[in-house]
Amino acid sequence: MGKGFIILSFLLIANLGFSQIKPNERLVYAASYNMSGLMTHIAQVTMQTETVKTTKKSYLHLSWEAATFSKWDSFFKIRDLYESYVEPNTLKPSLYKRSTFEGGFTIAEKYIFSPDNKTISSCVKVNKRPETKKIFSVGSGSQDIISMIYKLRTFDLSVLKPGQSKLFVIVFDQKEYSVSVKMLGREKVSAGNLGKKDCFKMSISANTNKLKGTDKNLIWLTSDTKRIPVLVRFSIPVGTGQLVLSTASGI
Amino acid sequence: MKKTLIYFASFFAVLGVVFTILPLGTIALLPVVIALILAFLSFNFSELKRKKISGVILLISALTLLVIVGKEIFVKDVVILDKQFEQKKIESKKEDIKDLEGL
Numbered sequence: 001m002g003k004g005f006i007i008l009s010f011l012l013i014a015n016l017g018f019s020q021i022k023p024n025e026r027l028v029y030a031a032s033y034n035m036s037g038l039m040t041h042i043a044q045v046t047m048q049t050e051t052v053k054t055t056k057k058s059y060l061h062l063s064w065e066a067a068t069f070s071k072w073d074s075f076f077k078i079r080d081l082y083e084s085y086v087e088p089n090t091l092k093p094s095l096y097k098r099s100t101f102e103g104g105f106t107i108a109e110k111y112i113f114s115p116d117n118k119t120i121s122s123c124v125k126v127n128k129r130p131e132t133k134k135i136f137s138v139g140s141g142s143q144d145i146i147s148m149i150y151k152l153r154t155f156d157l158s159v160l161k162p163g164q165s166k167l168f169v170i171v172f173d174q175k176e177y178s179v180s181v182k183m184l185g186r187e188k189v190s191a192g193n194l195g196k197k198d199c200f201k202m203s204i205s206a207n208t209n210k211l212k213g214t215d216k217n218l219i220w221l222t223s224d225t226k227r228i229p230v231l232v233r234f235s236i237p238v239g240t241g242q243l244v245l246s247t248a249s250g251i
Numbered sequence: 252m253k254k255t256l257i258y259f260a261s262f263f264a265v266l267g268v269v270f271t272i273l274p275l276g277t278i279a280l281l282p283v284v285i286a287l288i289l290a291f292l293s294f295n296f297s298e299l300k301r302k303k304i305s306g307v308i309l310l311i312s313a314l315t316l317l318v319i320v321g322k323e324i325f326v327k328d329v330v331i332l333d334k335q336f337e338q339k340k341i342e343s344k345k346e347d348i349k350d351l352e353g354l
Binding site for chain 1: 273274275276277278280281326328329330331333336339340343344347348350351352354
């Protein structure tokens with residue numbers, strides 16, 4: 001899977017003021033990877049939201065979790081957890097965390113956004129190497145990858161004509177990336193327990209070599225106000241794959 | 252030629268069995284189908300002595316095919332409850348709240 005897969009999965013899902021992201025939403029996906037021309041189920045991906053309260057304020061906790069199906073655990077175990085704590089209305093991030101375990105390779109990352117969103121204090125630990133700390137500047141509109149995905153869902157995508165794009169800036173691996181989400185049109189897609197849904201088909205591209213091809217990284221978001229990501233197709237340097245929505249609850 | 256067919260059929264049959272044991276899902280169909288075709292051809296073109304070997308390969312490939320289809324139909328993809336991972340999530344959340352309190 002790797003970084004490209006993660007970036008794509010996230011990038012493929014994110015916008016402003018159209019739909020409100022609610023707490024206790026749970027979306028479960030089956031992740032498949034193309035092996036010798038056949039899609040093989042390898043992992044379950046869960047996206048969920050919940051309210052977290054501190055003594056001062058309330059946050060919306062957005063999380064993305066990937067875990068390999070048990071049959072794969074002995075061969076290549078994946079336990080990835082990406083989290084973002086955001087302001088519930090604006091989805092502005094305060095804290096972003098990433099903890100990945102992929103076949104023995106680990107990364108633990110923590111970004112604390114300054115209140116003005118202009119700097120990030122980061123802590124990164126890769127495998128057993130010493131932890132590195134860094135404070136770096138970012139544009140005030142920069143977001144972590146998780147909150148960006150959810151923000152995309154809040155956009156009124158119906159105003160976009162085929163070929164028109166929305167631009168985002170995300171912070172990943174202590175770097176800023178421009179991400180473009182292009183409207184391709186509408187399609188009916190099977191959406192797990194939601195049945196067949198009318199969806200916006202969108203193409204994701206970013207200034208990184210982790211995503212391959214033109215219009216090969218795609219996301220289908222339901223065209224209703226909920227903007228549920230129902231299907232994601234990705235193309236990364238090591239292959240292609242997809243995320244298919246199995247169940248959606250609390251929407 | 253007939254010997255080559257049997258060698259290749261055996262190779263793909265073994266590969267099919269290995270792929271079936273590994274969690275490769277329907278990918279295992281590829282070597283098994285090739286083994287079936289090669290074993291079938293060698294069975295038809297071989298003399299009686301070699302027909303036996305081809306027949307065995309054909310049988311193994313057919314059984315492997317059944318196992319693959321059976322696994323696809325009856326074995327569900329599940330994620331086991333990973334207590335260590337769950338515990339890590341709980342601890343991480345406590346730490347996160349501390350960080351958020353400090354903002």
